[in-house]
Amino acid sequence: MGRGLGSQLREYALLMRLDRPIGTLLLLWPTLWALWIAGAGRPDPHVLLVFVAGVVLMRSAGCVMNDFADRRIDPHVARTRERPLARGAVAPLEALLLAAALGAVAFGLVLTLNRLTVLLALGGAVLTVAYPFLKRFTHLPQIWLGASFGWSVPMAFAAQTGTVPQLAWLMFIAVILWAVVYDTMYAMVDRADDLKLGVRSTAILFGDADRALIGVLQALLLVALWLVGRQAGLGGWYHAALGVAAALSLWQQYLIRNREPADCFRAFLNNNLYGMAVFVGILLHYIYLPA
Template sequence: MSADIVPDSQHRGVVGMLPPTVRGLAMLARFDRPIGWWLLFWPGAWGVALAEGAFARWDLIAWLLLGSIAMRGAGCVYNDIVDRDLDAQVARTATRPIPSGLVPIRLAWVWLAVLCLVGLTVLLQLTPFAAGVALASLAPVAAYPFMKRITWWPQAWLGIVFSWGLPVGWSEVTGGFAPAMWLLYAGSIAWVIGYDTIYALQDREDDALIGVRSSALRMGPHVRAGVAGCYALAVALWAAAMWQVRADPLALLALLPVAGHFGWQVVRLRPDDGARALALFRANRFAGLLVFLACVVVGTA
């Protein structure tokens, strides 16, 4: 197995068979780690579903999925270009394509442009209002790589960015915004802080050495309680959003599966176990599906 395949790559056999340059570009866009685009996709799908568009606008959900794959890839390429010096100092990221020398900076910029063109294709499928909402994400996306240098809570900024598909999907279906959408969006931010804190546990020692900040470091010995609090807040905000759409106590039962899943994550969490932290982080792909199903139930009832 090639040494330039990063430790948390999935589908390592397939990745290892690719020519070196192609492999580097795929890894740079994180195609070898699909969890990222699933986490970016789910909030957009929630917005469509709770806005009563799960079945009528299945085409929109498909476009959002394609956009999530492309733009998550573009965001990762941009992040790695900005962070190449920091990545070279962290054991887990030193083998990434740019710091390892597998992909030159100039080629990385070209690859970024290609992925953005795919995103533009998706953008052109939206109404002008929804497209404007999507374009407004560019500023927070561009600022995200710098947040770990200036705040202990870069995970909160990531929550703003990774949840942006939600107002895009909602506004495409309804033509505007609503209190339910904002509550769902706020809950998504809390969810992202929770799962990305789990992810950041893998790098706590290296981050502390090189001066990079994260919520995992800020929470210190209270990481489990902090993650539990984020997940509890997310469920509460989602319940409030669903109450706005359907003021029926039975509707809130749709969130019980994801609440139970979050409880399972918190019980299983071991702050010093990096492998378990990665597995629990990846489990949030299923959590996103559970929230989507809840939104479908409430949005179509």
């Protein structure tokens, strides 16, 4: 009995992608950007703890909802056919209950913060639940994903300062641009399977112009991040970090040059370093800020 329970818990962990933290990291970095800037380098420890835990919980819930929405598609895609729902190791009702439990715990944590943050969290929940179903209706689900991942930014400012200033919305736009960049690279991995199954994505919409349009978005992202730094008063460390981010963008372009699925996936994974570089630039700015 114990072994059976352990096996099922392992399937739940796989369903939540606890073995693949890249999605959690891509959600975590912009959250940390926002918390550090909103807190002028000293985010409130309680707020920081709530948001880090919330990132893990909501990313896990989002993965469960995504696999529930794709449970009839995933068995036909090489990269996803071994997922728990696709294999029948977890029942659809179990997945829904797990997602609800994760969301409830995350919302319980948010209830320890101010009213504005709680209200914004309700909007974030709608974004998270709706995203997995959009690929059936639009070629732009990546924009919705960006809004879902970026929603932590206005929430972080609200939790830290009690307001959502213009700077927060500028950073929110930057996160949307970033998500479209990396999730288009991710969608390039599955493009052949998605075309057969009728699944929509920016990778399919962009077609042969995918590399060029990703490049345009990468440039716009750097401009948006530069504007964030200018408005937040960030200095040399941050601008050096943007230089690293620009170099990583060029490396990602090199990786996707032949549109090989494995290299496109490497380019997607490389965005973890991108988000880390920007955060390190913010962190060092506040560490070495003159007294």
